[in-house]
């Protein structure tokens with residue numbers, strides 16, 4: 001079996017896993033969540049109390065797109081990719097599912113970079129501040145873990161790419177430049193606006209395990225309010241950790 005056939009076969013396995021994870025077969029995490037998404041972990045990295053408050057309000061506020069649409073996205077991608085691509089390097093966008101140390105996770109990076117039937121990198125686009133925050137890294141490495149633990153063949157040292165743009169137009173230009181550099185096998189870190197990180201499974205697990213422990217009930221909520229965070233938190237009015245006088249200061 002050639003590399004591309006193996007990739008397509010792995011997409012079949014991915015579809016089954018996506019159906020199982022999305023359908024709640026591995027339920028339940030804290031608050032009855034069927035699976036975790038990188039966006040939720042990124043929010044948790046900002047403030048765990050904020051996640052807790054949102055979940056107390058109702059799960060639907062932060063969860064989730066219909067998993068049937070995600071499965072359909074896999075099927076659609078597979079239909080398009082049924083023939084081996086004429087170029088050795090292509091960029092695709094599909095949803096992924098994985099069990100990361102038994103924790104069901106689901107996510108869709110903005111792009112996956114595929115070379116000869118193996119994922120060699122992933123792309124996350126951020127429009128806004130050009131500062132790389134802890135939440136950005138948690139989200140990026142969460143995607144890395146999902147790729148690593150998913151059925152799809154991937155390179156050991158994945159390239160995690162964060163593209164920071166200041167507008168949608170800027171984002172389109174930077175993503176196109178990145179795609180072109182990848183297809184031409186040029187260094188991706190040299191593309192303007194691209195921040196490149198090398199994925200390492202041990203490092204990623206070390207970074208994310210404190211967050212995952214919360215979801216499997218291995219520890220209690222650990223709040224870490226700070227004036228800088230609380231002042232821009234949309235839930236500060238209802239947060240018991242945010243003093244009322246600080247609330248009024250912000251209004």
Ligand code: SF4
Nearest residue numbers: 047050225230233239
């Ligand atoms: S007000 Fe502060 S402690 Fe409370 S949820 Fe927001 S960021 Fe977290």
